[in-house]
Amino acid sequence: MRLLIIILVLISIPCRAANPPESQQFVLFVGNSLTYVGNTPAVFDALAAANGKSVESDMIVQGGATLAQRVNDGSVARALETKRYDAVVLQERGGDLLCSFGPACCLESRKAIKSLASLAADSGTKAYLLGSYQGNPSASQALVSAESAAAVEAGISYLEVSEKLQVLRSTPQEFAWTDPDGVHPGPGIALLNAAVLYQALAGTAPVPSTFTVNAPIYEATSGLTESVRGAADPPPLTTTPASVTYPEELVHIVVDALPVPAGS
Known part of the structure; x- marks a missing residue:
C-alpha cells in the first residue's frame, strides 16, 4: 500500500523538462570578393555564437563574380536542392547596380536578384540583399537608392551598409x-556586414563583447x-590568415550604428 502511495505521488508531480536548445540555423551567402575578403560569413557565425545562437554558414563566392553568373551556372539552385x-x-x-559597367549590367543585376529571390522562395528560404558600399557621399x-529599389522589385529585405x-569612417x-587596398572589406566592414545581418535575422542587435x-x-x-x-572550411591557400x-x-561602435528596430 505504501509503495502504491509513493507511485501515485510521483505521478502527480509535474514534469519539468529542460528548455530545449535553440535549433541551429543554416545560411547561404552568394557573392564575390566583397563577401569573402575578411570572411563575412565566418564573422557572422562567430558573432551569432557570441550571442548564444548556433549558426553555420556556407558560401558561393568568387572574385569579380556577379549574381547573374550564379543564376546562369545553376550553382545556387543546386545548393538549395542539396541543403x-x-x-x-x-x-x-x-x-553593378550603379551601371558602372554599362546600362546592361544594371538590368542583368536586377533580373538576377529577382531570379535568386524566387529560387529561395521556392525552397522555403528567406532571401536578403546585403548592400555594398561607396566612399563618396553622393555615390x-x-x-543605396539603387540597391533598395532592386530589393523591393525582388520582394526581399534590403540590408543597407554604405x-x-x-x-x-569618422569614428576613431x-x-x-x-582592406589595405582601400577597396575590399577590412575587419571593420566584415563586422558591419555581420552585425546588420544578425539584427535582421534575430530581430535585435547583437550584444557587444570580444569574440574570435x-x-x-x-x-x-x-x-x-x-x-x-x-x-570555416580549410582555405585553398595555406598563406590565408587563420583567425581574427x-x-x-x-x-x-558598430552596434551603436545600427537602427533601433521598430517597436523597441
Whole structure:
C-alpha cells in the first residue's frame, strides 16, 4: 500500500523538462570578393555564437563574380536542392547596380536578384540583399537608392551598409574599415556586414563583447571558386590568415550604428 502511495505521488508531480536548445540555423551567402575578403560569413557565425545562437554558414563566392553568373551556372539552385537553408544572403559585385559597367549590367543585376529571390522562395528560404558600399557621399546615396529599389522589385529585405559606413569612417578605432587596398572589406566592414545581418535575422542587435573568428580570413587573392564552401572550411591557400579577434570596443561602435528596430 505504501509503495502504491509513493507511485501515485510521483505521478502527480509535474514534469519539468529542460528548455530545449535553440535549433541551429543554416545560411547561404552568394557573392564575390566583397563577401569573402575578411570572411563575412565566418564573422557572422562567430558573432551569432557570441550571442548564444548556433549558426553555420556556407558560401558561393568568387572574385569579380556577379549574381547573374550564379543564376546562369545553376550553382545556387543546386545548393538549395542539396541543403535546407534558413536564409540566403545575396551581395552583388560593387558598382553593378550603379551601371558602372554599362546600362546592361544594371538590368542583368536586377533580373538576377529577382531570379535568386524566387529560387529561395521556392525552397522555403528567406532571401536578403546585403548592400555594398561607396566612399563618396553622393555615390553612396545613389548606391543605396539603387540597391533598395532592386530589393523591393525582388520582394526581399534590403540590408543597407554604405550609409552606415559613411558615419563609421569618422569614428576613431583600432581596426581598419577597409582592406589595405582601400577597396575590399577590412575587419571593420566584415563586422558591419555581420552585425546588420544578425539584427535582421534575430530581430535585435547583437550584444557587444570580444569574440574570435577561428576561420580563414580571406584576402583578395583567395583561390576560392563558385563551389559551395563552409565558412570555416580549410582555405585553398595555406598563406590565408587563420583567425581574427574583435575587441568589445569595436563591436560597440558598430552596434551603436545600427537602427533601433521598430517597436523597441
